[in-house]
Amino acid sequence: MRTTRPRRVLTFGTFDLFHVGHLLLLERAATYGELVVGVPVDDLVLAKKERRPVFPDHHRVEIVRALRCVSGVFLEEGPGLKRRYLLEHRADLLVMGDDWAGHFDELGDVCEVVYLPRTPSISTTTTIEAIAASVEVPAELRADRAPAA
Numbered sequence: 001m002r003t004t005r006p007r008r009v010l011t012f013g014t015f016d017l018f019h020v021g022h023l024l025l026l027e028r029a030a031t032y033g034e035l036v037v038g039v040p041v042d043d044l045v046l047a048k049k050e051r052r053p054v055f056p057d058h059h060r061v062e063i064v065r066a067l068r069c070v071s072g073v074f075l076e077e078g079p080g081l082k083r084r085y086l087l088e089h090r091a092d093l094l095v096m097g098d099d100w101a102g103h104f105d106e107l108g109d110v111c112e113v114v115y116l117p118r119t120p121s122i123s124t125t126t127t128i129e130a131i132a133a134s135v136e137v138p139a140e141l142r143a144d145r146a147p148a149a
Contacts, residue, residue: 008033009030010089011026011029012038015039016054025119029116037072039061040075040076041076042056044077094111098115098118099118
């Protein structure tokens with residue numbers, strides 16, 4: 001009797017300031033099969049987003065690993081390695097948010113590529129901006145203040 005392995009699904013994300021949009025995307029991705037998630041190392045986030053993540057990569061990995069819908073997590077070490085990760089993890093499907101639509105179509109020769117809709121009105125960037133706007137910075141720490149003579 002021949003057995004088949006579960007469909008292997010890979011996705012990638014920074015998952016900084018984990019929010020419900022992240023959770024919903026991962027839960028939807030997991031409906032396609034066994035979900036494995038790549039979380040970028042801190043230096044990769046800095047290079048891509050021009051800011052360090054709020055939480056270090058090992059914290060972000062532990063948060064994602066704790067989710068029931070996730071079967072495995074690994075650190076994404078550098079840009080342009082998605083093909084290698086898809087092959088190493090024997091992925092049948094790459095799932096990404098639709099803000100990346102078209103960016104990974106060339107990986108269709110390795111596995112199926114699907115872009116899922118993001119949760120409207122929520123993003124890490126807007127959350128960080130809202131927090132920053134609500135925090136009063138003391139005058140002595142503001143960048144617009146002239147340095148003391």
